[in-house]
Amino acid sequence: MKQHNLKAVLGICAGLAAGAVIAIGAALPGATAQSDAESGSAIETQDISLDQAMAALAAAREKSEELGVAMNIAVVDAGANLKAFARMDGAWRGSIDISIKKARTSRLFDMPTGAIGELSQPGGPLYQIEVSNEGLITFPGGVPIEGADGVVIGAIGVSGSTVEDDHEVAVAGAEAVTGG
Amino acid sequence: MKQHNLKAVLGICAGLAAGAVIAIGAALPGATAQSDAESGSAIETQDISLDQAMAALAAAREKSEELGVAMNIAVVDAGANLKAFARMDGAWRGSIDISIKKARTSRLFDMPTGAIGELSQPGGPLYQIEVSNEGLITFPGGVPIEGADGVVIGAIGVSGSTVEDDHEVAVAGAEAVTGG
Amino acid sequence: MKQHNLKAVLGICAGLAAGAVIAIGAALPGATAQSDAESGSAIETQDISLDQAMAALAAAREKSEELGVAMNIAVVDAGANLKAFARMDGAWRGSIDISIKKARTSRLFDMPTGAIGELSQPGGPLYQIEVSNEGLITFPGGVPIEGADGVVIGAIGVSGSTVEDDHEVAVAGAEAVTGG
Amino acid sequence: MKQHNLKAVLGICAGLAAGAVIAIGAALPGATAQSDAESGSAIETQDISLDQAMAALAAAREKSEELGVAMNIAVVDAGANLKAFARMDGAWRGSIDISIKKARTSRLFDMPTGAIGELSQPGGPLYQIEVSNEGLITFPGGVPIEGADGVVIGAIGVSGSTVEDDHEVAVAGAEAVTGG
Structure with a gap:
């Protein structure tokens, strides 16, 4: 149901973004957690491991070298x-902070950073977010990183080239882990 | 009366903002307080109680569940x-800060946050506020929360879905208290 | 093991105030997670639910009223x-930020805030942390809040009275959830 | 030569800091660079490579596992x-920021972080630095990381256990690179 809402939001994005394809399997732990919460127990969830994170870094670095770019x-x-x-x-050096903020932003809203940017333009619903x-x-x-069953376990942020390259490298990093 | 004051403010805004249509049911408490102040005595005012705040939270949460969304x-x-x-x-997680900032923004200017956003667009009178x-x-x-006689006693901010949903949930929370 | 470590830390904390020496080799949930990580899978963990958090708030509020103090x-x-x-x-009002920082600090280091303060005194190993x-x-x-099996799922921070009262109220809040 | 400069600094410190024992194997790159600068040419210098940095991370991680601690x-x-x-x-989680600040602090002053802490105590010459x-x-x-000829090319910061463990792990990481 939540996923449905997200798709509505992204539907708007798609209109603004002219052809941007955004795949959010979204993975919001709320739905199943809700029933757990009612029983007073903690939410069962997942978190990214360091080995997974290093695998994402390595895959992103490899993709960057393939593209001939130097990334954070x-x-x-x-x-x-x-x-x-x-x-x-x-x-x-200026991309140190940007790459970290991209990763944070992506996890904070469980979607690719670019999807938010489409909504935050002047006149858009999230202007100045x-x-x-x-x-x-x-x-x-x-972009978000998902665990074996689609739960968001973290995110990767890449900065150092064009936003197209940055996104491509981030996806390469995330794919080394997603579903693992 | 408060609404009247706001309309005066917005009348000016409208002139500056070139056609922006802003519907605000909000209010500025200044007018009546002023006369008290002139007599040298402190300003008689009101503040939201924790019980009222928790009632607003509960009403907003109920509305969120009704809409099938997970809110801050x-x-x-x-x-x-x-x-x-x-x-x-x-x-x-990114909506923690946004919901708090929405509540703060609404009370800081005693109007719904969206009304400010219409004035802060590029070329608008409050650009980059x-x-x-x-x-x-x-x-x-x-949105602002009002006490029994229309005095603003606080505000509620909601974030987690589309801005339309966010606003609807905020109104539901405020209405559980406003006039109470 | 985690629980054991935490209890060791807390045992020392209990001796609080009296210039206790605290050995933090402590309370690192890593050991068990490590083996999961080697297999390339995400870390299975737990998070506090809103119902649990509200139960902690309610218990802390009740304890505060019992003590006759007004808390954040x-x-x-x-x-x-x-x-x-x-x-x-x-x-x-100044305790809004302090209570949030106490909760954050406690989770950031998985121990009661006062335990850190003993180590951060002039001449201490964590001076100016x-x-x-x-x-x-x-x-x-x-103080940390633990899930059913001793995993830290969050933390509670209380501010508004003496540090003794603050700690007592925080413990009352945590106990309403810990082990649940 | 750099060691010589530091000793001069620390000699002054020692007088002020009343018996503080500071062991620093660190270095200031200024001396040799100065003469180059006089000729109008740019400063020849060195910087840590990503491969070196990853080698330092790996060595520090190995030492941490040996000690049975989980580090940032x-x-x-x-x-x-x-x-x-x-x-x-x-x-x-609280050690993320601390480990980064330790690395930064060490390079900002080209000495082990603990050496500064001895000077920043109440009554000390660098109080509240x-x-x-x-x-x-x-x-x-x-601790600083040195290149082949003793030039500081970066620094490593470790946080997650006792300060003794943190220092030992940082040294292990630095040694994997220093002189390399």
Whole structure:
């Protein structure tokens, strides 16, 4: 049901973004947790492991080398806290913070960062959302990482090239873990 | 009367904002307080109680469940300071800060957050107001809460779904208290 | 094992105030997670539910009323993000931030806040740790909340009276959930 | 030669700090660079590579596992900017920021963090230095990393256990690179 709502939101995005294909299997732990909560027990959930995070970094780095770009790559855990990070030699220093903010932003809203950016334009429903959470980055380059059953266990953020490259590298990193 | 004051304000805004249509049912408590102040005595005022704030949370949570969405719900007092907060299971982590900022923004200006957002667009009279006050959120989801005689005693901010849902849930929370 | 470690820490805390020496080799949930990580799978864990958080708030509020004090009470989740909050009527506004920081601090290090404060004194091993994490509060009033099997699923922070009262109320709130 | 400079600094400190024993194997790159600068040419310098940073992370992680502790490990470059980071499963979330601040602090002053902490005590010559640079951490766990000829090319910061363990792990990480 929540997923349904998200699709409505993204439907708007799709209209604005002219062809951007956004796959959010979304994975919001709320639904099943709800029933647990009623019984007074804690929510059973998952979190990314360091080995998974390092695998994501390695895959993203490999993709970056393939593209011939120097990236900052950040991975956050289920709580949106930094789990692993690597800056490739020669990558922009200004992208350290951006890659971390992209990863955080993606987990904070369980969607690719670019999807938020489409909604935060002047006249859009989330205009200026970037001032929240001590700074969000809402252009492409951050994507959620999912666990075996579609639960979001973290996110990866990449910054250092064009937003298209950033997004492609982030997806490569996430895919090394998603479903694992 | 408060509504009258707001309309005066918005009349000016409308002129500046070139056609922006803003419907606000909100209010500025200044007028009556002023005369008390002139007599040298302190301002008689009202503030939201915790019981009222918890009633607003409960009503907002109930409306959220009715809509099938997972929300962050924040209530601030007359001083725009946090009074009560609840994050439903599965709700976006990024909406914690946004819901609090919506509540704060609404009380800081005694109007629904969306009304400010219409004035803060590029070319608008309040362009970039979001960078003030350590970050305002100016899209819908924050509404004032009024006491028995129309005095603003606090505000509620909701974030976690579309801005339409956010606003609807915020109104449901406020109505559980307004006039009470 | 985790529970055991935590209890060891808390045993020392119990001796509080008396310049106790605290050995933190402590309370690291990593050991069991490690083997999961080697297999490349995500870490199975738990998070506090809103119903649990509200139960903690209610128990803390009841204890506060029993003591005749007005408290700010904050609950954070497993990721140290705000889950629920209530400020009792008449409670210090300055304690809003302190209660939230206490809850955060307690989860950030999985121990009662006062235990850190003993180590951060001049000449102590963690002197000035308070400047980290955008501000820690290291005096008593924050305690971890554990799930059914001793996993830390969140924390509660209380501020508004003496640190002894704050700690007592926090413990009352945590006990309403711990083990549940 | 750099060691010589530091000893001069510390000689002064020692007088002021009344018996503080400071062991620093660190270095200031200024001396040799100075003559180059006089000729109008740029400063020849060195910076840590990502491969070196990852080697430091791996060595620190191995040492942590040997000690049975879960650490946050951060490496900064010659510009004191984050180069690589890893949080072991189960490591304290509060140590993310501390490990990064330790690495930064160590490179900002080209000495082990603990050496600064001895000077920043009440009555000491650097009292309250921790509030500078958006927060320094001045207890042990951060050490400089040197290149082939003793030039500081970065630093490593470790947090997650006792300060003794933190320091030991940081040294293990630095030694995997220093001189390399």
